[in-house]
Amino acid sequence: MTKDVIEAILERRSIRRFKDEEVPAATVGRLLDAARWAPSAGNIQPWKIAVVYSKDKKQELAAAAFGQQFVAQAPVVFVVCALPEKSAARYGDRGRNLYAIQDTAAMVQNIMLAAAGYGLGTCWVGAFDEKAVSETLGLAFDHRPVAIIPIGYPGGEVKAPARSSVDDIVVLYE
Structure with missing residues (x-):
């Protein structure tokens, strides 16, 4: 059973330890x-x-992510x-340099929240060598890796990190 979206948002954590248990296809x-x-x-x-299942490829991705072994x-x-060029075809440089990245960021968030809804843990890994990831996966020249997301059942509890209050992040213009 999945959680509602608000529960998933509030309960999602960056997980860096996973159980040795397959995620069902x-x-x-x-x-x-x-x-x-x-x-x-x-649109x-x-x-x-x-989508990477290969132990060897996951190990190469972990190395490309500067040794973050939880990826493997x-x-x-x-x-x-x-x-980026798909976005640039319609929106030029702004599409290439901003919209394509924003769009994939929204995709990453969808993945992470859906995973939390299924009781899975994820971590948004952005620290990696793009060229090494591209070579590991044999990506086409026009594919820019934006995020590595390890996914699995959490191997322990992670406490919620401190967050700013709503008052600290809102600027009202009336």
């Missing part, structure tokens, strides 16, 4: 379905997702890629 499919429903500028959908320990890893 049907659940992976649901995460991919949630991903494709992310909003994108002009261009400038993205691709590499997750049962499945998604690598979300932007297609």
Whole structure:
């Protein structure tokens, strides 16, 4: 059973330790379905997702992520890629440099919230060598890796980090 979206938002944590338990193929499919429903500028959908199960490839991704070994320990890893030229075809440089990245960021958030709804843990890994990730996965020249998302059942509890209050993040203009 999945959680409602507010519960998923409030309970989602960055997980860096996973149980040695497979994520069912049907659940992976649901995460991919949630991903494709992310909003994108002009509904261009400038993205691709590499789904990685191979232990060797996951180990190479962990190395490309500057030794973050939890990437290799997750049962499945998604690598979300932007297609900047697809956005640029309609929106020029702003599409290439901003919209494609924003669109894939929305996709990553959809994946992470859907995963939380299924009791899965994820971590948004942005610290990695793009060239090494591209070479590991044999990505096409127009695919820019934006995020590595290890996915699996959490291997322990993670406390909620401190957050700013709503008053600290809101500026009202009346």
